[in-house]
Every structure is written in C-alpha cells, then in structure tokens.
Amino acid sequence: EVLLVESGGDLVQPGGSLRLSCAASGFTFSTYWMHWVRQAPGKGLVWVSRINGDGSSTTYADSVKGRFTISRDNSKNTLHLQMNSLRVEDTGVFFCVRGTNRWSGVDYWGQGALVTVSS
Amino acid sequence: DIVMTQTPLSSPVTLGQPASISCRSSQSLVSSDGNTNLNWLQQRPGQPPRLLIYKISNRFSGVPDRFSGSGAGTDFTLKISRVEAEDVGVYYCMQTTQLPHTFGQGTKLEIK
Numbered sequence: 001e002v003l004l005v006e007s008g009g010d011l012v013q014p015g016g017s018l019r020l021s022c023a024a025s026g027f028t029f030s031t032y033w034m035h036w037v038r039q040a041p042g043k044g045l046v047w048v049s050r051i052n053g054d055g056s057s058t059t060y061a062d063s064v065k066g067r068f069t070i071s072r073d074n075s076k077n078t079l080h081l082q083m084n085s086l087r088v089e090d091t092g093v094f095f096c097v098r099g100t101n102r103w104s105g106v107d108y109w110g111q112g113a114l115v116t117v118s119s
Numbered sequence: 120d121i122v123m124t125q126t127p128l129s130s131p132v133t134l135g136q137p138a139s140i141s142c143r144s145s146q147s148l149v150s151s152d153g154n155t156n157l158n159w160l161q162q163r164p165g166q167p168p169r170l171l172i173y174k175i176s177n178r179f180s181g182v183p184d185r186f187s188g189s190g191a192g193t194d195f196t197l198k199i200s201r202v203e204a205e206d207v208g209v210y211y212c213m214q215t216t217q218l219p220h221t222f223g224q225g226t227k228l229e230i231k
Contacts, residue, residue: 035220037168045160045168045211047220061219095167103174104156105215109167 002026004096004110011116016086020113022079022096030054030074033099035106036081040092049081050099064090086117121145121214125223131231138199140226142212147192149216156216159188159197162225163208171210172197204230 008020022034036048049060049070058070069082079096093112100107122145132138148155159172170179172188175195185200199206207230212223 044225045213045222047222050218059218100173103177104150104152104154105158105170105173106213106220107170107173107179109169111167 002108006110006113009113017084020081024077029077034079035097037095038092123223129227132202140197142195144193158213160211
C-alpha cells in the first residue's frame with residue numbers, strides 16, 4: 001500500500017522559515033517523481049514544486065521560486081520542502097503527491113501538513 | 120500557464136440521479152507524445168484529494184465504474200451515472216501536460 005505522511009507543519013511569522021517532510025512507503029521511492037501541492041483554507045489546489053527520482057531535476061511555481069527548495073533523501077524514503085521568506089499568502093495545507101511512472105501525471109496524495117503564516 | 124475553467128461551480132443532485140461536470144482548458148492538452156493529460160480528482164470533506172480519472176477517461180485503481188470521463192483537446196467532462204451519498208465533495212480537473220500543472224476552481228457536489 002502506498003503511504004505518504006507529511007510532517008513539519010506549524011505556525012510561523014512572516015519572513016520565517018519552515019521545513020516540511022514527507023515519509024513515503026509501499027513503493028520504490030527513488031524511481032518516482034514527487035510533487036508538493038498547496039491548498040489555502042477553503043480554497044482550491046495550487047501546484048508548488050516537483051523533483052525527479054534521483055533529485056537532479058527540480059521545478060517550481062513562479063510564486064515560490066527563490067524561496068522554496070524541494071529535495072529528497074532516497075536512503076530514508078523522505079521528501080522535503082524547505083520554505084524560506086514565508087508570506088501570509090503561503091498559508092495552507094501542503095500535500096505530498098506521487099508522480100506516476102505509467103503516464104504523465106500524479107496518483108497518490110498524502111493527508112497534508114498545515115502551514116500557517118501569521119504575526 | 121494553462122487556465123482550467125470548470126462549470127458549474129456548484130451542483131445540487133438528487134441521490135440516484137446523474138451528475139455532470141465540465142472542464143475547459145485555455146489551450147490544447149495534447150502533449151508531444153500524443154497523450155492528453157487531463158485528470159479528475161475528488162476531495163471529500165476533510166480529506167485529501169484522490170485521483171479518479173487520468174488521461175481523460177481512464178479510471179484509477181478502486182474507482183467505481185459509475186464515474187466516467189470523456190472529451191478531447193480543450194473540452195472535457197466528468198460524469199457520475201448515479202450519485203451516491205459518498206460522492207459528496209469537491210471535484211477538480213487538473214492538467215499535467217505542461218508545467219506548472221494547473222487545476223480548475225473546483226465543483227462542489229451536494230445532495231438536494
């Protein structure tokens with residue numbers, strides 16, 4: 001069974017930093033692209049970033065470029081999102097999402113980690 | 120960025136009756152390999168999103184056959200043949216043809 005469990009969500013002040021983690025199990029983690037998707041409270045879904053299986057290729061939404069860094073530790077089956085210079089508008093639930101190997105897309109989603117940016 | 124537009128934004132449906140949601144993209148979703156990467160997601164209240172349909176019309180693992188997808192190019196439809204109580208939630212279309220991946224605004228399905 002594919003399982004994605006996020007952690008690290010917290011309340012942080014504007015300008016602060018936070019690191020999210022996603023523990024993956026039930027599949028060969030190193031062979032899959034992984035993504036982060038954000039959902040502001042009561043709002044829709046926004047794609048944030050993705051990383052390839054060996055960590056050599058990353059892409060970001062323009063809204064987080066230069067502030068967020070996606071990375072992975074394949075020895076620990078863990079995905080990370082380092083978030084710096086946080087803004088109020090970054091508030092939301094961050095979902096860890098698995099990319100597919102059989103078609104261009106995503107399939108399994110984690111339960112999410114809540115990040116609140118507020119003074 | 121590709122803009123995804125869903126209609127309606129809210130859909131009250133009677134149990135056992137069909138439901139339909141439309142999604143239009145601002146440009147063609149046909150990728151260079153010939154595939155059309157249009158997906159449908161379901162988000163039940165208090166839950167994370169769940170993949171229902173990929174590449175327009177393929178049901179993901181464990182998805183009931185009352186869910187079906189159709190369309191081509193820039194116009195797509197999700198249909199539920201007979202709505203059940205567990206189908207209540209918000210449905211999103213999502214394109215994964217081009218980065219950044221983008222989502223529709225969501226359609227709230229509720230029971231009359």
